[in-house]
Amino acid sequence: MKIVTEFLSHDNYVLGVLFSRDGGLLVSSGMDKRVMLWSVPDWQLSHSFQAHQNSVNGISLSPDGNTLATVSTDTTVRLWDFPSADLRYTLQDRRKVVSAVRISPDGGVVASGAYGGRVALWTLAGESLAAWQTPHKNIAGLGYSPDGRLLATSGLGELICLWDPVTGQQMLKFSAHPTAVYGLRFLQGGSLLVSWGYDQVVRFWDMESGEIVRSHVSGGGLRGLAFSADEVLAAVSLESLVQVRRTSDWELLAELPVGTRVINGMAFSPDGSLLAAGAADRKIRVWQLN
Numbered sequence: 549m550k551i552v553t554e555f556l557s558h559d560n561y562v563l564g565v566l567f568s569r570d571g572g573l574l575v576s577s578g579m580d581k582r583v584m585l586w587s588v589p590d591w592q593l594s595h596s597f598q599a600h601q602n603s604v605n606g607i608s609l610s611p612d613g614n615t616l617a618t619v620s621t622d623t624t625v626r627l628w629d630f631p632s633a634d635l636r637y638t639l640q641d642r643r644k645v646v647s648a649v650r651i652s653p654d655g656g657v658v659a660s661g662a663y664g665g666r667v668a669l670w671t672l673a674g675e676s677l678a679a680w681q682t683p684h685k686n687i688a689g690l691g692y693s694p695d696g697r698l699l700a701t702s703g704l705g706e707l708i709c710l711w712d713p714v715t716g717q718q719m720l721k722f723s724a725h726p727t728a729v730y731g732l733r734f735l736q737g738g739s740l741l742v743s744w745g746y747d748q749v750v751r752f753w754d755m756e757s758g759e760i761v762r763s764h765v766s767g768g769g770l771r772g773l774a775f776s777a778d779e780v781l782a783a784v785s786l787e788s789l790v791q792v793r794r795t796s797d798w799e800l801l802a803e804l805p806v807g808t809r810v811i812n813g814m815a816f817s818p819d820g821s822l823l824a825a826g827a828a829d830r831k832i833r834v835w836q837l838n
Contacts, residue, residue, distance in 0.1 A: 549792065549802045552822065552834045553591045557584060562826030564606055564813040569613035571818045573631060574834075576826055577604035583618060585631060588817070591834070597633045599626060606649040608658070615672055617658045619646035625660045627672060637674035642666060647703075648690040652713070659699060659713065661687030667701060669713060680716035682709055689731040693738040700741065702729035708743060722758060725749060731772060735779050735795070744773055750784070750798075764798045766791075774814040774823075781837070783823055785811035790825055792837065804835055 558578030565576045573594060574586040583604060585595040600620035608617045609630065616630040625639040625646055641662065648661040657677065659669050663686045668679040684703035691700045692713070699713040708729055710720040725745025732743045740761065741753040748770045752761040769787025775795065776782075782798075784791040787809050792802040808829035815824050816837075824834045 549804065549835055549837050551804070552589075552836050554831055554833045555591060556830050557586075557826070557832045558582060558830050560603075560830065561810075561828045562812060562830060562832060563604060565824045565826045565832065566607055566609055566815045567817045567822075567824070568609065568631065569611075569818065571822075574815075574824055574832070575607060575609070575616065576813075576832060577607045577618065578826075578830075579603040581620075583607065583616070583628075583633070585633070586832070588822075595631065595633055599628070600624065605645070605647050608649045608651045610651045610672065611653060611655045615651065615655070617649045617651055617660075619649040619660050621645045623662075625649060625658065625668075625670070627658065627674065637670075639668075639670050639674060639676075641668035641676075641679050645686075648687050650690050650692055650699075652692050653694055653696045657713065659690060659692070661690045661701060661703070663687075665703065667699070667711070667716075678714070678716045680711075682711075683707055683721070684709070689729055689743070691732050691734055693734045695738060698734075698738070700732050700734070702732050702743065702745075704728050708732060708741070720758070724751065724753075730770075733773065733775060735775065742773065742775075744770060762798075769809065771811060772814060774816060776816040776820040777818055778820060781816065781820060783814045783816070783825075785814055785825065790814065790823070790835075792823070804833075806833060807831075 560579035583599040602621035616628040627636040645663040665682040665684040669677040687703040689702035708724040727746040772785045774783045790804040810828035813826040
């Protein structure tokens with residue numbers, strides 16, 4: 549595993565990265581209010597635009613690759629034609645920082661999570677569908693099950709909650725990590741849920757029994773996880789480095805040094821050959837994994 553490129557991208561912290569569905573673009577968002585599109589594999593800037601009036605805290609791409617959702621400290625959710633970056637809709641539920649966003653697996657709904665613990669759902673045509681209050685003080689983790697029948701939330705506080713995304717009815721809640729649950733992700737067709745938290749532990753939950761399948765204690769500075777499309781590899785962001793692990797047994801395959809303490813966003817390319825990470829030093833780093 550070797551580094552392919554390292555470059556200055558945003559004028560402030562890089563907060564999110566994702567690859568386009570065909571792998572031809574890397575999308576990044578930052579504290580500088582901007583979203584940037586980088587061509588792959590030459591890593592030249594293809595397009596840059598001011599997406600919000602404040603920090604762009606989250607980005608999500610629809611399954612068909614035609615819609616980009618962004619959320620911001622400016623309290624709005626915005627939907628963009630992708631990759632042209634033409635603004636389609638500006639959506640707002642409450643005047644609270646919006647911290648997380650996901651587009652549903654069927655591509656029909658955008659879900660956002662905000663400070664204060666509120667979830668809001670809209671169609672990609674901008675129509676309000678539902679909104680409800682969660683027990684989280686602030687929402688950090690937001691994720692759909694692969695079949696779209698569950699929406700999982702987490703954040704400040706120890707709970708993970710599972711919701712019916714059509715009715716907003718709470719289906720299940722359980723204590724996952726003390727103090728805060730930073731993020732979550734469904735795996736294996738929704739039969740597993742992975743969570744990571746303030747306690748520096750990664751936990752795998754069996755969704756049928758609700759029991760912990762396994763737990764892995766990480767080193768200091770655990771902030772995020774990303775999984776390859778085939779779920780074979782996991783990337784773990786720690787203080788000043790990214791670990792690449794095999795998902796099945798959590799074996800450490802590589803440690804990739806990063807020249808800053810805080811890594812905010814990671815993404816695998818669709819074919820799993822590349823790993824990109826955005827960090828607090830305004831840089832994006834990309835590694836070749838095979």
